[in-house]
Amino acid sequence: MERNASFFTIARSFKAIFLDSYGVVKNHRGLIPGVQGTINYLRDSGKTLRILTNDASRSPEQQAARFEHQGLKGLQPEEIITSGMMAHMYLVHKAKSGRVAYLGTPDAAAYILRADCPSVPVSDIDLDDIDDISAMVFLDDEGFDWNQDINKTVNLLRKRNIPAIVANSDKLYPVAQNDVSIATGGIARLVESILNRNFIHFGKPDSQMFSYAFDHINQYGQFGKSDILMVGDTLHTDILGGNKFGVATALVFTGNTSPDTVDLDISASGIIPDYICPSIVH
Numbered sequence: 001m002e003r004n005a006s007f008f009t010i011a012r013s014f015k016a017i018f019l020d021s022y023g024v025v026k027n028h029r030g031l032i033p034g035v036q037g038t039i040n041y042l043r044d045s046g047k048t049l050r051i052l053t054n055d056a057s058r059s060p061e062q063q064a065a066r067f068e069h070q071g072l073k074g075l076q077p078e079e080i081i082t083s084g085m086m087a088h089m090y091l092v093h094k095a096k097s098g099r100v101a102y103l104g105t106p107d108a109a110a111y112i113l114r115a116d117c118p119s120v121p122v123s124d125i126d127l128d129d130i131d132d133i134s135a136m137v138f139l140d141d142e143g144f145d146w147n148q149d150i151n152k153t154v155n156l157l158r159k160r161n162i163p164a165i166v167a168n169s170d171k172l173y174p175v176a177q178n179d180v181s182i183a184t185g186g187i188a189r190l191v192e193s194i195l196n197r198n199f200i201h202f203g204k205p206d207s208q209m210f211s212y213a214f215d216h217i218n219q220y221g222q223f224g225k226s227d228i229l230m231v232g233d234t235l236h237t238d239i240l241g242g243n244k245f246g247v248a249t250a251l252v253f254t255g256n257t258s259p260d261t262v263d264l265d266i267s268a269s270g271i272i273p274d275y276i277c278p279s280i281v282h
């Protein structure tokens, strides 16, 4: 493990850089100051770039537009890979008939669920009429009534033995310096523990996003795993996922992990990044 390295120096050794979004490129305040310089540097030095995000609430096109709106120029939708895309591909192959029930916003439903397959928000389900429901998808932490609709989801899954899919497995996301909100993965885990069931989780640390990004960049060039650096702020998702997939990993301190507790976090989790750097802007 190499500490306090400059991100620019580390990046020189790799042909492709995978960046987590929240906590690396932006945070609750907006863009991390100086990040445009980093993106420009990576472009100018010919690096291949992908954003790998456990965000299922927006499509890559919407995320690229949001980056642009926040002032970060030059990220293409094709460079943004989301856990929602992985859930969508699964549903295309696995949920071919019946109605798909979901918790989340209509926006997330429009992008993740199959356009040719009827879907229904849990709030609109009549629990006496659920025989045709073929899957349950946890899309987003917004867009529903937590009390009524989580209870309804528990009852739906008690009555129907159908696959339950979690489009973003993050448990929490930061909303201020020291405060977090419960994310979709946290809601799904609550329901899993009540029902003693394991759902199908998409997003880092699972390997689908890494495999997809790896295959995707190899359509445009030739990359081995040793050519790739995964950069993230979270040990349990970005760093564990990158380590398991076999690419180099760099932990930054602009999000979930603080320099004050990093040693404890690493020894308690056993998840060891190859590099630790303060941020991607130095």
Ligand SMILES: [Mg+2]
Binding pocket: 020, 021, 022, 023, 024, 232, 233, 234, 255
């Ligand atoms: Mg993050």
